[in-house]
Amino acid sequence: MMQSFLLLGLPYVAILGCIAGSIWRFRTRRFSYSALSSQFLEDKSLVLGSMPWHLGIFVVLAGHAAALLFPRVWAGLVASPTFLLSVEAIGLAASALAFVGLSVLLVRRLTNGRVQAVTSVVDLVVLAIFLAQIVLGVLIAVIHPYGAAWSTGTLAPYLWSLLTLRPDASLVIDLPPLVQAHLALAWGIVLLVPFSRLVHVFSVPLAYLWRAPQVVVWSNPRRWSSSVAAATVLPARRLFLRGAAALSVGGALLAAGTAETLGRFFFGPRLSEEQQARLDARKLERLRQTQREKELAVERAAQRYIRIATLSELDARKGRYFIDYEMRPALAFLGEDGLPLLISAKCTHLGCTVASELDAQGRVLCPCHVSFFDIKTGMPNAGAPAKEPLPHLAWVLMDDTQQVVASRGADGRDYGRVDPERAASLSVYIAKREERVS
Amino acid sequence: MKLHRTVVVLLAFAMPAGAHHEFQTFVQSHSGRPVNCALCHTSPDGPEGTGAGQIGSLTEGERERLNRARAAFEPSPVVDSPILNDFGNLLVARLGKRRILELRSKPELVAAELGFANDLDGDGIPDAQEYLDGTHPLSRHHGAPLRLFWHELRAHAFQVAMLFAATAITLYGLISVLRGFALRLQAHESGDAP
Amino acid sequence: MSTATDPLSSRVARFVRERLPAEKLNARQLLIEKEVPQHKASWAYYLGGLALFFFLIQVVTGLMLLFYYQPTVSDAHASVAAISEHVAGGALIRNLHAWSASAMIAVVIVHVLTTFAMKAFARPRELTWVSGMTLALIVFTFGFTGYLLPWNQIAVNATKVGLQSIEALGQYLPGELARWPTYVRETIQGEPSVGQATLSRFFALHVILLPLATVAALGVHLLQVQVHGMSRGVDVEQVKTERFFPFFVIKDLSVWGVAFFVVCVVAMCLPFDALLPYPLLEPFNPLGSTPDGIKPEWYFFFVYYPLEILPYWVVVAGSTLVLGTMFLAPWIFGRTSRRTLRVLALGAAAYFLLMTFFGQTVYEILKGGQP
Structure with missing residues (x-):
């Protein structure tokens, strides 16, 4: 019963009380809408207390407001661990600042005789409640951390249910007692606003940042330059303030979005075993490829002959790729005469590697700029980008005892003779120097 | 001599030798994008040869997996062929080998029969759509540009x-x-x- | 005014004094006193700054990529793939680099055309123009060298085709000279065919030499722009002006903000690689055939398609002539009216658009086939 009053009844009492009280105070004692400055009574510890207190409480309240008023946006932001941790850290630091400031103010009220004279009971009550509220908040942050995250799913909907006049305490009823006490105290503070110096929150000079500049200008000519300076320095200061505020908000947003990813970018990937294995396999495959190329080069430097295939493996329609002595790609076909037909596969236009399958007219295609080469003559088709023919390559045929039985020169002339019976046992080679058998 | 033989055999299979050119031809003409065997196979040069992911380089265990996969004539829950990539395996598992062989004459039906529910790479474009678009169904960073853009923008x-x-x-x-x-x-x- | 009787040294001294007037070389003159003309074509004044902005993005993202990229033929492709797949934010950084590169080149092209049309090269802004043309050339070289680094099929094959076209020059040269283009190509490649040596030197060019050259040329360019101000750009006697600081700077920054947002969104949502067929993105295989669809990047289409369509010597002679004319524009077009220059620039823009967007169609109409 007590609990549901504190969670559902007190809020409405507080809000209504706050509104009614403010109106009453505005109508009856309009000029008391202020913090009742005691600066002229004592100013040293006032600055020491007031500055940190206001700065701290402003940051803390801004954080609370952002999380409770825009829970969805906020939930998206705190999904980033960096942002969440930063918010918690900033929140704790600001609370500490506010606590220190408030303590100084309290001590001042209690010890300084001149200030004591103007201190009412309400002032002391307000200070004590705030001190308690801050202690509660810090305790919550320490004992139930990450409130910036969990409040979006509990406190924010609760607050919105109150504001939309569909009060629903089910989401907060099971929260820890510390949180409920913090909530109740918060409503208490709202209720206190119109009846204490707290009323000055309604006159926070935020409008200062946007209102038109108001400057008192001396009509005295001697003061001319100082008044002009004042007329521009004040707006300039306002611009700087506004700029600094926007830069810190924008910078904080940018940092929230990128800091974590950036950190992880430079931290580097830590792959799972499976990912690492896949990456290593890919790299290994590439290393093998590089190794193959190197082996081909070494082989060509050292060997007098390079074996292409057995004669029976050659096909008349589909060429076999091989690499010639200059490390250029070439194709091996079976010619119409039953002998090998070796032709360069490096397009004479811009050096792409031609395809290996013949089309209906016995031509291979270079896919880069569409030249068709007749493999018998090597000639490109009319109008093709390539003008020069693909050159034929010389070859030798050897039997299994490594005896050269036949060969063809680069000029296309054949030497030696192939016995059709033995053809199956012969292998096709390219030779470093042209070989002729009689 | 051994080196010679390896080199020649390797080179011989450097060109796509895939058994299912019909699908490749259809995808290329339908999407206007060139594709190769890596759409469904492990190796971009197709299953035959001795390169990585080709039949010639399979270990004993992989050969067994290949034989089991080749027996999947009817749709089955899992197919795990070493010469196919995840998309190829999904196709065989969903449609069965027999149906795939039949579809060689109607490659345009593959997408509809596979259905648009699967998205192996999680790029927001169903695998069947990627087949029609000629984009890679297993690369999160590859897809028809506009589809990919809208999906990523929403995400x-x-x-x-x-x-x-x-x-x-x-x-x-x-x-x-x-x-x-x-x-x-x-x-x-x-x-x-x- | 110089006359032929002046000794050369005093003419040089006068030239330098006019381009770098000592009384203007102070912060007050360079930043505060500067005025920017305001007229219908004022939008063109933002292009140089925009190109600079994209260049800054390139520097930052490029440095980040350097942390992971490995410039060897065996590792380059895998390291780039690892950046996209495994490094946190790697795909975004790589896409930012690619998109911002294209954006930078596009902006540079428009910048060159608009400054030409506005006759911004006229005296005393010759140095601005020449340093700007140098920057434009550097930017294209950045594109050409950077394209090779991922070492995939399209990268290596397009580079091969590009470099091989130098060699075709040999057929027009007599005797021993005919071999020179081959020497030039092999010097650029560092070996007879594109391989590790090419990758190493393209990498060195892309990450060390070109950035240094850019900083030097950019220094001259920016100093000249600030000393002489923006050219008036239009044939109106009374031109409204606004102060460079803060009004123009504020607008410039706003343009940068929009560009930053747009390029980030595009890089976040559309991988640059998705524009290419995937077989072209596989690692380069020197022992296999060349895959279909090898083409240079879009910003080379304006020389690529003419190379495909016209006889080689026409293209070479034409581009040498155009390039020479562009570099010497301050002295060639010194007396040309802005109206004529605008027509020339519009013609060039139309040509660029035609070749970039419809080059393929033009090719097919003229040649009847796929290039």
Whole structure:
């Protein structure tokens, strides 16, 4: 019963009380809408207390407001661990600042005789409640951390249910007692606003940042330059303030979005075993490829002959790729005469590697700029980008005892003779120097 | 001599030798994008050869997997052929080997029969759609540009909104500071003037 | 005014004094006193700054990529793939680099055309123009060298085709000279065919030499722009002006903000690689055939398609002539009216658009086939 009053009844009492009280105070004692400055009574510890207190409480309240008023946006932001941790850290630091400031103010009220004279009971009550509220908040942050995250799913909907006049305490009823006490105290503070110096929150000079500049200008000519300076320095200061505020908000947003990813970018990937294995396999495959190329080069430097295939493996329609002595790609076909037909596969236009399958007219295609080469003559088709023919390559045929039985020169002339019976046992080679058998 | 043989055999299979050219031809003409065997196979040069992911280089265990996969004539829950990639295996598992062989004459039906529910790479474009588009069904960074863009935009809507807010606010701050400096400068100048 | 009787040294001294007037070389003159003309074509004044902005993005993202990229033929492709797949934010950084590169080149092209049309090269802005043309050339070289680094099929094959076209020059040269283009090509490649040596030197060019050259040329360019101000750009006697600081700077920054947002969104949502067929993105295989669809990047289409369509010597002679004319524009077009220059620039823009967007169609109409 007590609990549901504190969670559902007190809020409405507080809000209504706050509104009614403010109106009453505005109508009856309009000029008391202020913090009742005691600066002229004592100013040293006032600055020491007031500055940190206001700065701290402003940051803390801004954080609370952002999380409770825009829970969805906020939930998206705190999904980033960096942002969440930063918010918690900033929140704790600001609370500490506010606590220190408030303590100084309290001590001042209690010890300084001149200030004591103007201190009412309400002032002391307000200070004590705030001190308690801050202690509660810090305790919550320490004992139930990450409130910036969990409040979006509990406190924010609760607050919105109150504001939309569909009060629903089910989401907060099971929260820890510390949180409920913090909530109740918060409503208490709202209720206190119109009846204490707290009323000055309604006159926070935020409008200062946007209102038109108001400057008192001396009509005295001697003061001319100082008044002009004042007329521009004040707006300039306002611009700087506004700029600094926007830069810190924008910078904080940018940092929230990128800091974590950036950190992880430079931290580097830590792959799972499976990912690492896949990456290593890919790299290994590439290393093998590089190794193959190197082996081909070494082989060509050292060997007098390079074996292409057995004669029976050659096909008349589909060429076999091989690499010639200059490390250029070439194709091996079976010619119409039953002998090998070796032709360069490096397009004479811009050096792409031609395809290996013949089309209906016995031509291979270079896919880069569409030249068709007749493999018998090597000639490109009319109008093709390539003008020069693909050159034929010389070859030798050897039997299994490594005896050269036949060969063809680069000029296309054949030497030696192939016995059709033995053809199956012969292998096709390219030779470093042209070989002729009689 | 052994080296020679390896080299020649390797080179012999450097060209796509895939058994299912019909699908490749259809995808290329339908999408206008060139594709190769890596759409469904492990190796971009097709299953035959001795390169990685080709039949010639399979270990004993992989051969067994290949034989089991080749027996999947009817649709089955899992197919795990070493010469197929995840998309190829999905196709065989869903349609069965027999149906795939039949579809060689109607490659345009593959997408509809596979259905548009699967998205192996999680790029927001169903595998069947990627087949029609000629984009890679297993690469998160590859897809028909417009489809990919809209999907990613929706997926990143929050970041985009935050980026917009951050850029706008930072810009506003920078401009304010600049104007502040300009005012200071102006004050400085006109202060000297009279 | 110089006359032929002046000794050369005093003419040089006068030239330098006019381009770098000592009384203007102070912060007050360079930043505060500068005025920017305001007229219908004022939008063109933002292009140089925009190109600079994209260049800055390139520097930052490029440095980040350097942390992971490995410039060897065996590792380059895998390291790039690892950046996209495994490094946090790697795909975004790589896409930012690619998109911002294209954006930078596009902006540079428009910048060159608009400054030409506005006759921004006229005296005393010759140095601005020449340093700007140098920057434009550097930017294209950045594109050409950077394209090779991922070492995939399209990268290596397009580079091969590009470099091989130098060699075709040999057929027009007599005797021993005919071999020179081959020497030039092999010097650029560092070996007879594109391989590790090419990758190493393209990498060195892309990450060390070209950035240094850019900083030097950019220094001259920016100093000249600030000393002489923006050219008036239009044939109106009375031109409204606004102060460079803060008004123009504020607008410039706003343009940068919009560009930053747009390029980030595009890089976040559309991988640059998705524009290419995937077989072209596989690692380069020197022992296999060349895959279909090898083409240079879009910003080379304006020389690529003419190379495909016209006889080689026409293209070479034409581009040498155009390039020479562009570099010497301040002295060639010194007396040309802005109206004529605008027509020339519009013609060039139309040509660029035609070749970039419809080059393929033009080719097919003229040649009847796929290039």
